[in-house]
Amino acid sequence: MTGQQIPAISLRDFESRKEEIGRQLVDAAEKVGFFSVVDHVLSMEEIETQFGVSENFFALSPEEKAKVPFDVSTSLGYENKAQFRPGTGFDQKESLFVRPGSEWPRDESVPGFAESTANFLAKCSQITDQILFCFGKALNFPDDYFKEAMDVSQPDCVNQLRLLHYPAVENSKGGWRHGSHTDIGALTLVFQRDGQDGLEVMPGRETHVSKAKGDNYFPIPAKTGPIVVNIGDMLMTVAWSDDRFKANFHRVRAKASGFSPARYSIGYFNMGRENFVFQGPNKKYPATTCGDYFHNHVKNQFEKHQGGKVDIVDVKTKLLAGIAVA
Ligand SMILES: O=C(O)CCC(=O)C(=O)O
Numbered sequence: 001m002t003g004q005q006i007p008a009i010s011l012r013d014f015e016s017r018k019e020e021i022g023r024q025l026v027d028a029a030e031k032v033g034f035f036s037v038v039d040h041v042l043s044m045e046e047i048e049t050q051f052g053v054s055e056n057f058f059a060l061s062p063e064e065k066a067k068v069p070f071d072v073s074t075s076l077g078y079e080n081k082a083q084f085r086p087g088t089g090f091d092q093k094e095s096l097f098v099r100p101g102s103e104w105p106r107d108e109s110v111p112g113f114a115e116s117t118a119n120f121l122a123k124c125s126q127i128t129d130q131i132l133f134c135f136g137k138a139l140n141f142p143d144d145y146f147k148e149a150m151d152v153s154q155p156d157c158v159n160q161l162r163l164l165h166y167p168a169v170e171n172s173k174g175g176w177r178h179g180s181h182t183d184i185g186a187l188t189l190v191f192q193r194d195g196q197d198g199l200e201v202m203p204g205r206e207t208h209v210s211k212a213k214g215d216n217y218f219p220i221p222a223k224t225g226p227i228v229v230n231i232g233d234m235l236m237t238v239a240w241s242d243d244r245f246k247a248n249f250h251r252v253r254a255k256a257s258g259f260s261p262a263r264y265s266i267g268y269f270n271m272g273r274e275n276f277v278f279q280g281p282n283k284k285y286p287a288t289t290c291g292d293y294f295h296n297h298v299k300n301q302f303e304k305h306q307g308g309k310v311d312i313v314d315v316k317t318k319l320l321a322g323i324a325v326a
């Protein structure tokens, strides 16, 4: 990687170019862990429409938003400043997790929510399939291996879409909007919007090696269109790639001083199917299911950072805290 940029990879003509695309993706996953993809199947209009319904959802009254409350057992629903980090406290953000078949805001509250979100989810899944196909090839898995592991038509698939809103801050002082963390899932797609900066990444560092303190973060400018993609630690680094690919720390901070405008972002998290048994090609780590890995990881990460006192934080925040602890 040169300078302070993440590689941008074009998915144009995927079927006829997948070998070349695969080489670029694997290179980025091995060396950096963060990259962006362009020329994908989501148009600017589709992305803008999804940001539009997201903005309309977050503009609802607190009572209306709380009609789909966050549920710890499913990790779905709406949370408001509920994600806790031992180092930086509660993130200054609100977010809504959905997946196909989960309870969504009704169209009477947010017109067009269901139509736009269903389409967005389907296309995120399509983009994921393309990227994971390439990683699967590099790891010598059968062609359909990751497609099956991430099959959103299966009832045990826990992939999720997360709409995020970081409210504007008058005198921001570099406040923690989203504390430093790596993602648990196999692969995350992050959508940003022109001018709503704040995402920072520390490339080339693996979550399971050591903590993020003292290292350099650099900003990933917010741009509507390109999708920021990062490798997550639940499946890729530790298990599925035998440590070959990198899961990077990242965070969102408000500006060091002055006014920080609101930021909206959207994440698509590939957690996999709960009953899918997975293991890296070199069997470096024991085989496990996506479901077990997810739940154990949440517990370990959380307990590690809380000194074993898991009950000091409201139970509602427990899963959220585990999803993203650094
Ligand atoms: O808002 C962002 O860009 C960061 C989102 C993120 O890292 C997450 O939800 O895990």
Ligand SMILES: [Fe+2]
Pocket (backbone or CB within 6 Å): 181, 182, 183, 188, 250, 324
């Ligand atoms: Fe993240």
